[in-house]
Amino acid sequence: MIEIIVKSIRVKTALSKSRLKELDYSLNPYLGCAYSCTYCYAPNFTPNEEASLNWGKVIIVKENLLEILRKEVFLKRKGTVGVSTITDPYQPIEALKKITRESISLLLSHNFRVSIQTKSPLVLRDLDVLIQNKKKIDVGFTVTSLGRWKELEPNAPPPKARIRALERLSEEGIETWLFLGPIIKGFNDHEIESVIEEISGIKTRIVFDKFRFYRGLKYKEGDTEWWKKVKENILNYCKKYNIECHEESEDWIYERKRFFKPLF
Template sequence: MIEIKVKTALSKSGLKELDYALNPYLGCRFSCVYCYARYFSPTEVKERWGEVVVVKSNLLEVLRREVAIKRKGVVGVSTITDPYQPIESERKLTRGSLKILLESGFRVSIQTKSPLVLRDLDLLLSHKEKVDVGLTITTANRDLSKTLEPLAPLPDARFSAVQKLKTRGIDTWIFLGPIIPGLNEDFRQVLERAKEMDVRVIYDVFNYYPGLPFPKVSSREIARIEEEVKRECDRIGATCHSEEEDWLYEKRRRFKPLF
């Protein structure tokens, strides 16, 4: 673990559906082999991916200053790390950030692979109208999950977290991605579980970054996989849309004022 002090907490997001990104940590202990985030991380984190985590020790202090002066908007927690990786149990930077953001009138969109998000149900329930939570589930296959995401919680634990959040009335979704051609195209079970729980699915095909242990995916292959996902969603009646389409969904959904 490395501790650093930061000058900013909220950064401009490159995703259309988000105004800001907040990443309490750099690096991630879940060690996902497909993760692009290593290429946006400091050298030591990149070279020892999954082993080293950087903690932004003064994050909450900086965030308190920023929420007082920044325009209200939607904050993604998180975009290049998992906000509920193991170190969060000890440091609680994600929980502290959520409290500051929600009490200051910001909306928050959480994405994680960890059931630890359930620890913060009290905050989520107190601000239901300003929060949504997504669990990334790349496959329902336990063994394949161990290969792709060696230290991440297993799929059943994530499905269980989705169900608990949904039952408590939290706007909950599943992120099915990245779908890697020839590897985790077994997405039907994920879609079926989503349908059973009545949660929407956002799907995304693998996006190549140099150095990742998978080949670049052609536009033709991307189109094929997306068509298969859409066809299966239509067949079973699941609510699904691509990551590219997600911002349109969110734009329609977020019609309430931010203040």
């Protein structure tokens, strides 16, 4: 178990305008992420040098985030909030601090829509809040590999535990999705079928994407021909296992708005 240094800061904003087209806002209760994924590009977008340069070792807690959010839910236009976009909202510190839980409760009670993305079954702790607000939420779990995941996500919960958590949420009638990616040429592209097979039978959908290079990352982006083949394989496996599949693209952004209907 690696030792994590926890620090705190005060912030002026809780909801930031999202760079992702499918979201209106992003909310990141923490800066830095204990899961230390080797493909993570979030350090490039983390506005705190200490967390960004010591990725996986330093976590910064936004200690007054809820105080600010309590005002913003009245002041800001309703919209969809991504929780989170540059950290995992259910990483271990959340078990103690509960800032994610309190934030989503507050947002949902003020009619914001919440889109959660995590690698942690800790999200099940908040099942009560999620069940009460089924129509306003969706929850996505990232899975990259069943065999080599430790090399990619050394401190994250095992992928099968993520899939079982997804299954539990889905059984409760909560909208879920599995993010299959990033798919890295020559690394996890041979494992796609096993991941898809593992979730077959669960009422969910898959969103997939290839690895994209950002400063400081050790993998290379795959070429167009490779991706064309991989995409074709994914679509065939999805057909074989009867699972709805979307590439993370403009189409998916459109489709997503259709599935996860806006409330406003």
